[in-house]
Amino acid sequence: xxxxxxxxxxxxxxxxxxxxxxxxxxxxxxxxxxxxxxxxxxxxxxxxxxxxxxxxxxxxxxxxxxxxxxxxxxxxxxxxxxxxxxxxxxxxxxxxxxxxxxxxxxxxxxxxxxxxxxxxxxxxxxxxxxxxxxxxxxxxxxxxxxxxxxxxxxxxxxxxxxxxxxxxxxxxxxxxxxxxxxxxxxxxxxxxxxxxxxxxxxxxxxxxxxxxxxxxxxxxxxxxxxxxxxxxxxxxxxxxxxxxxxxxxxxxxxxxxxxxxxxxxxxxxxxxxxxxxxxxxxxxxxxxxxxxxxxxxxxxxxxxxxxxxxxxxxxxxxxxxxxxxxxxxxxxxxxxxxxxxxxxxxxxxxxxxxxxxxxxxxxxxxxxxxxxxxxxxxxxxxxxxxxxxxxxxxxxx
Amino acid sequence: xxxxxxxxxxxxxxxxxxxxxxxxxxxxxxxxxxxxxxxxxxxxxxxxxxxxxxxxxxxxxxxxxxxxxxxxxxxxxxxxxxxxxxxxxxxxxxxxxxxxxxxxxxxxxxxxxxxxxxxxxxxxxxxxxxxxxxxxxxxxxxxxxxxxxxxxxxxxxxxxxxxxxxxxxxxxxxxxxxxxxxxxxxxxxxxxxxxxxxxxxxxxxxxxxxxxxxxxxxxxxxxxxxxxxxxxxxxxxxxxxxxxxxxxxxxxxxxxxxxxxxxxxxxxxxxxxxxxxx
Numbered sequence: 001x002x003x004x005x006x007x008x009x010x011x012x013x014x015x016x017x018x019x020x021x022x023x024x025x026x027x028x029x030x031x032x033x034x035x036x037x038x039x040x041x042x043x044x045x046x047x048x049x050x051x052x053x054x055x056x057x058x059x060x061x062x063x064x065x066x067x068x069x070x071x072x073x074x075x076x077x078x079x080x081x082x083x084x085x086x087x088x089x090x091x092x093x094x095x096x097x098x099x100x101x102x103x104x105x106x107x108x109x110x111x112x113x114x115x116x117x118x119x120x121x122x123x124x125x126x127x128x129x130x131x132x133x134x135x136x137x138x139x140x141x142x143x144x145x146x147x148x149x150x151x152x153x154x155x156x157x158x159x160x161x162x163x164x165x166x167x168x169x170x171x172x173x174x175x176x177x178x179x180x181x182x183x184x185x186x187x188x189x190x191x192x193x194x195x196x197x198x199x200x201x202x203x204x205x206x207x208x209x210x211x212x213x214x215x216x217x218x219x220x221x222x223x224x225x226x227x228x229x230x231x232x233x234x235x236x237x238x239x240x241x242x243x244x245x246x247x248x249x250x251x252x253x254x255x256x257x258x259x260x261x262x263x264x265x266x267x268x269x270x271x272x273x274x275x276x277x278x279x280x281x282x283x284x285x286x287x288x289x290x291x292x293x294x295x296x297x298x299x300x301x302x303x304x305x306x307x308x309x310x311x312x313x314x315x316x317x318x319x320x321x322x323x324x325x326x327x328x329x330x331x332x333x334x335x336x337x338x339x340x341x342x343x344x345x346x347x348x349x350x351x352x353x354x355x356x357x358x359x360x361x362x363x364x365x366x367x368x369x370x371x372x373x374x375x376x377x378x379x380x381x382x383x384x385x386x387x388x389x390x391x392x393x394x395x396x397x
Numbered sequence: 398x399x400x401x402x403x404x405x406x407x408x409x410x411x412x413x414x415x416x417x418x419x420x421x422x423x424x425x426x427x428x429x430x431x432x433x434x435x436x437x438x439x440x441x442x443x444x445x446x447x448x449x450x451x452x453x454x455x456x457x458x459x460x461x462x463x464x465x466x467x468x469x470x471x472x473x474x475x476x477x478x479x480x481x482x483x484x485x486x487x488x489x490x491x492x493x494x495x496x497x498x499x500x501x502x503x504x505x506x507x508x509x510x511x512x513x514x515x516x517x518x519x520x521x522x523x524x525x526x527x528x529x530x531x532x533x534x535x536x537x538x539x540x541x542x543x544x545x546x547x548x549x550x551x552x553x554x555x556x557x558x559x560x561x562x563x564x565x566x567x568x569x570x571x572x573x574x575x576x577x578x579x580x581x582x583x584x585x586x587x588x589x590x591x592x593x594x595x596x597x598x599x600x601x602x603x604x605x606x607x608x609x610x611x612x613x614x615x616x617x618x619x620x621x622x623x624x625x626x627x628x629x630x631x632x633x634x635x636x637x638x639x640x641x642x643x644x645x646x647x648x649x650x651x652x653x654x655x656x657x658x659x660x661x662x663x664x665x666x667x668x669x670x671x672x673x674x675x
Contacts, residue, residue: 002405019405019448041398042436049502056502061435065405066450112501130587131500163480169460170472171430172505174452179409
């Protein structure tokens with residue numbers, strides 16, 4: 001087994017797998033991203049096509065281990081993508097699918113054509129889609145759908161990009177890995193101390209799928225609050241549902257976050273790192289975590305900035321919370337609900353902080369227990385959400 | 398459809414890769430983009446003990462014009478050439494060939510070095526580079542040697558690579574302003590391996606030509622003294638003078654016994670000649 005660290009749908013993933021594991025099996029079996037379909041498993045049918053560093057590639061004949069450090073985007077990661085959204089509407093309109101097995105790969109290939117082709121030439125579209133087999137439609141609806149999206153975009157003066165924006169030479173997905181051998185790696189460390197970029201356990205930067213801005217105030221001076229924020233163990237004790245599993249260090253805080261959302265309980269085990277800038281009284285916490293039971297994963301970032309209030313007697317804590325959730329749980333994660341969750345969480349955090357700084361101990365919260373006192377509004381939302389899920393319309397929309 | 402287990406190494410640089418190859422005594426395979434080797438691994442046609450992944454080696458990702466030739470590192474992909482990320486000294490010939498290899502998702506990872514090393518006679522670069530007069534640099538721990546492409550593919554999936562040796566770079570000579578280029582292939586399905594390839598580089602002003610009949614299940618037929626194919630003389634009217642009987646005789650001599658197969662190859666070659674003259 002080899003540890004493989006890469007980004008899938010904008011989130012950092014670090015899992016072990018056999019070297020012979022294809023990227024397709026890796027995203028399907030290890031990350032439950034089953035939208036990537038396997039047909040021929042030798043590069044002919046195109047069902048497994050994903051984006052690798054932003055360009056289409058066959059995930060059945062690309063081994064996950066060879067994608068170390070790469071950016072992988074599966075069909076699940078294209079939910080919010082502008083071109084794919086237009087293509088989905090066009091596929092629906094033109095009856096461009098029946099059984100749907102080829103559709104994820106077809107959409108990835110079609111998206112590439114929409115971006116690159118200068119116009120909606122039928123022959124070029126058919127040649128461009130020749131690497132994606134469909135046994136249902138006879139391709140007529142698919143070609144019409146792709147034509148209509150290209151025509152619409154060119155009519156809106158969106159120019160084609162023949163090279164899909166790629167600037168590097170060499171295989172898509174290559175080039176960001178370090179070597180596997182111990183000796184060369186040691187040699188590299190001796191000559192260049194900054195070569196820890198792919199060291200195991202590193203918590204990477206990421207681009208959050210969702211960002212929430214929150215703000216609360218504390219009746220304490222900024223300097224005192226900033227000093228408090230440096231006490232990682234104390235801060236963790238104030239965060240509902242958070243427990244630490246090892247003595248924290250700024251570069252690596254290891255712990256557990258328990259979240260309960262109706263019937264769904266998750267325990268995200270993970271790690272975070274903490275950065276601080278005393279000059280601007282600001283800082284950042286970046287973390288990743290996985291929930292074994294649901295095969296879900298989250299990546300989160302909290303940026304904070306302390307602003308003096310009332311002539312320095314009190315502090316406004318400005319938070320920007322970014323996160324990405326994937327896996328089974330992501331099907332339930334609606335931004336509106338999570339915003340509610342974050343607001344409640346932060347209110348509880350602020351209360352705990354204030355009590356701690358005033359000398360009292362924070363209220364221990366083993367889980368996000370506020371769900372038990374959720375408002376009627378929230379309950380109604382949950383009911384609607386599960387209604388959608390169980391009628392089969394909750395997942396992809 | 399899963400490969401047999403293999404060990405995997407990602408060497409730090411080319412010399413480390415060559416050391417791993419040398420130490421493996423033939424039980425290792427180099428992988429770059431994996432677009433030829435991947436299917437063979439999945440089908441368990443190939444079961445190496447060790448895979449040495451060179452896809453990250455930046456020293457094989459260069460593309461530079463040096464003197465009168467373009468030097469392409471082995472890891473340059475078909476899409477790199479198709480999109481013009483590499484310089485082009487062939488006045489568009491290479492870009493057009495690259496754009497019609499397999500499918501875009503394959504071209505984004507498949508490399509010229511991997512395609513040549515795989516030595517599939519039906520692969521486009523085997524024929525196209527031969528017509529363009531390209532040469533290869535092969536390297537092992539002891540050093541490097543150069544070789545013409547037509548000497549490199551010695552049979553179906555058989556190259557001139559020695560154990561412990563890899564394709565390091567391709568040297569493509571600049572195409573003269575007066576030369577004409579034509580490339581045609583016949584595929585049962587768009588993007589699949591060709592059943593016939595014709596590649597033609599004709600320079601009527603210099604009265605010279607390089608003619609390749611490829612995808613014949615073995616080493617392509619490369620004709621460098623091509624006057625006989627054009628009635629004894631290569632001039633501006635070469636299109637009219639192209640002699641299909643001479644091409645047919647070349648194929649018969651190469652062991653293509655099936656007249657229908659020879660007809661397909663001759664027809665595809667004729668298309669390439671017409672394209673060059675267009």
